[in-house]
Amino acid sequence: MRGQCRVDWPLAPRPGQKEVSERLSELLSSGFRVLFTAPTGWGKTLAALVALYSSRLLPTVWMVRSLTLGERVGEDAALLKLISVTLAGREKTCPLAEELGEGVHDYCRYFRYECPYNKPPLEVPLMSYEELMRLGAREGFCPYYAQDLVAERAEVIVQSYYRRVPRVARSFVVDEAHNLLMPREASYRISEMVKAVDEARRLGASERLVGALSAIIKYALIRDGPLDPKLFLDEGLEGELREIYLEALRARRGALRPLIKLVRAEAVYVEGERILTYEPRRILPFRPTLLISATLPEGADKLLQVDAEVRVPWSKRxxxxxxxxxxxxxxxxxxxxxxxxxxxxxxxxxxxxxxxxxxxxxxxxxxxxxxxxxxxxxxxxxxxxxxxxxxxxxxxxxxxxxxxxxxxxxxxxxxxxxxxxxxxxxxxxxxxxxxxxxxxxxxxxxxxxxxxxxxxxxxxxxxxxxxxxxxxxxxxxxxxxxxxx
Known part of the structure; x- marks a missing residue:
């Protein structure tokens, strides 16, 4: 168990807040995965930060659904005089994101070493990711990876659930942890799929592939309900689509990404003018981890694979x-x-x-x-x-x-x-x-x-x-x- 230090609360703790924070500190110091639920407005963020600080488990990676929620975390961290930074994903920071859209993730995965921005910065001061983007565009380095250098100077690192985790982390927090129990859902207009099929045709897709993709679009236009792309695309056509997609990415063209998401999805559903794709979420395996939520149904502790649970009941339902x-x-x-x-x-x-x-x-x-x-x-x-x-x-x-x-x-x-x-x-x-x-x-x-x-x-x-x-x-x-x- 790590040694603990005394932390002065910046504000007078609410009833029960100090006791809950001490219990969280004890459990996290033992390396546990802990589920922490309390009503909206109870002060979960500050209680969690005090627990992590007193347990000497900083820096911590604080994972959020939306980066706008990071502002609240940063405000509470400032009350404890902790340095916080918000790290953004590739779609917000990569200089090529405007050209590639969602395809920027696969481009970085397959063609990172061909990227014109694939070089480290000489020096990165503590700054926001927006400032880092402007500096990277001016000096020709990758703002996304340069954020790792910024993270080394912080004690609270706010980022999305899906961003790479900085190596400096000693603990992890998953805010609004109920999102881990929801499938990842993406929505595409059918018109986006039509443009993607046209792009595939321009890139030299075979008539058979274009015909199969067009059949998927026609099906979606006339019928709401489940859609199984594999009924239209055999393994050979899927392989051809992947090859064309990678060629397009290398040329920095990301218009085929919706088709790739369609094929990769675990489930697809047509609803009006939109095609919805669903993928299961993976439960993050890190330790020690604090999973926070105001609303988690009974039994969530088993699904989230936690070792201990701290629940503050709703006083007024x-x-x-x-x-x-x-x-x-x-x-x-x-x-x-x-x-x-x-x-x-x-x-x-x-x-x-x-x-x-x-x-x-x-x-x-x-x-x-x-x-x-x-x-x-x-x-x-x-x-x-x-x-x-x-x-x-x-x-x-x-x-x-x-x-x-x-x-x-x-x-x-x-x-x-x-x-x-x-x-x-x-x-x-x-x-x-x-x-x-x-x-x-x-x-x-x-x-x-x-x-x-x-x-x-x-x-x-x-x-x-x-x-x-x-x-x-x-x-x-x-x-x-x-x-x-």
């Missing part, structure tokens, strides 16, 4: 009602069921000024847009009415949507075919309870995250309406957060 005569279940969501959901929204709007609603899927949302005031757009500050969003859309996490009522319009399960494929992939990766990981956990986490948009601070107490009879099966998992009736 949100009042919630389950509406049992409605469901968005496949085969039961028809025009009559959609009418029932419309009536529910209108009734709620009569008694409450601001109603935030999350549709389980785009299919559900399309049926309900006629009765809402805002759809997939942030309402103005002093708004009134009904605002509708997709449950796994861009407003479902990390955005404040204060409201009087938060409504879940159906259980936001992943499509059945997607869940089935992900379960098989998780099983192959050795994940415990792969079906639960692919089916129940993503739905519950999405539900709690959507509700959380309307309750971002302890003073906000919206009424929660779970409008799907299937929520009855998850009372035990939801009760730590919701007072169900």
């Amino acid at each position: 949100l009042k919630a009602h389950v509406v049992e005569h409605l469901t968005t279940k496949y085969g039961e969501f028809d025009s009559n069921m959609a009418l029932g959901y419309k009536k529910l929204l209108l009734e709620l709007a009569k008694d409450h000024e601001r109603v935030v609603a999350f549709a389980a899927s785009s299919r559900v949302a399309r049926e309900l847009t006629g009765v809402v005031d805002y759809y997939e757009t942030r309402p103005p500050r002093e708004w009134r009415g009904i605002a509708l969003f997709r449950a796994r859309g861009r407003f479902s996490e990390g955005v404040d949507l204060p409201a009087d009522v938060a409504v879940m319009l159906g259980c936001p399960y992943l499509p059945p075919e997607v869940s089935s494929r992900l379960a098989r992939a998780y099983k192959a990766l050795g994940v415990q309870e792969p079906v639960k990981m692919a089916l129940d956990v993503p739905m519950l986490i999405t539900t709690l995250q959507c509700i959380g948009r309307a309750a971002r601070s302890p003073g906000e107490k919206p009424l929660v309406v779970l409008a799907d009879e299937r929520y009855r099966k998850y009372v035990r998992e939801l009760e730590p957060y919701l007072e169900l009736s």
Whole structure:
């Protein structure tokens, strides 16, 4: 066990905060993987930083879903007089990212030593990644790899889940750790795929490959639902596509990347004008690691493979009602069921000024847009009415949507075919309870995250309406957060 040092709290700790921090320090000093859950606004970040500081486990790599969350970590680190830096990924820092887009990752993997920026800087002062980008472009070095030199001077290193981990790290923090239990989802417009097929044709793809890729596009245009690219592409055509893709990358052309993502994905689903790809997430194996979240369903400790758990219970749960005569279940969501959901929204709007609603899927949302005031757009500050969003859309996490009522319009399960494929992939990766990981956990986490948009601070107490009879099966998992009736 590492020796510990005394750390003075920069602010008077809240009730229980000091004791929790000491417990975290003890567990992390033993090299454990620790799950730490506490309500939104409780002060998890500061408690974790004090624990790491007192355990002499700095520098730490603090992993976040979005780099904007790193600002909060940096502010709390500054209270303890700790030096923090934020490291960005290739798409934000590589000078070639504008040309290559997402393809910049594969370019760096296969052609790094041909890159004109593949040289180390003479000296790098402590600076932000934006400043480093400008300096690298001016002096001709790679800002992405130069960030490693900046990290050597920091005690708190903030980065995304997927960036390379600096070698100087002595501990790891995964913020919003519930994201590790959600599959990686990417969305592409069908028009992007059409452009990629045209690019493949220009690069000399065979008529057979162009025909197979065009058939995939035609299928996506006429039918929503699961899509299996392997029904159109045999191994020979996949190999040809990879060769053309690498040739394009070498020439710094990244337009084929959407097609490669389509072929590599574990599951693919067509929803309207978009093609969605899904891949299982890998549970990060590092130790000691602190996994932090405000909303993790029961049993997450096993899925995240932790050694110990520190939970701060929600002192005040949100009042919630389950509406049992409605469901968005496949085969039961028809025009009559959609009418029932419309009536529910209108009734709620009569008694409450601001109603935030999350549709389980785009299919559900399309049926309900006629009765809402805002759809997939942030309402103005002093708004009134009904605002509708997709449950796994861009407003479902990390955005404040204060409201009087938060409504879940159906259980936001992943499509059945997607869940089935992900379960098989998780099983192959050795994940415990792969079906639960692919089916129940993503739905519950999405539900709690959507509700959380309307309750971002302890003073906000919206009424929660779970409008799907299937929520009855998850009372035990939801009760730590919701007072169900």
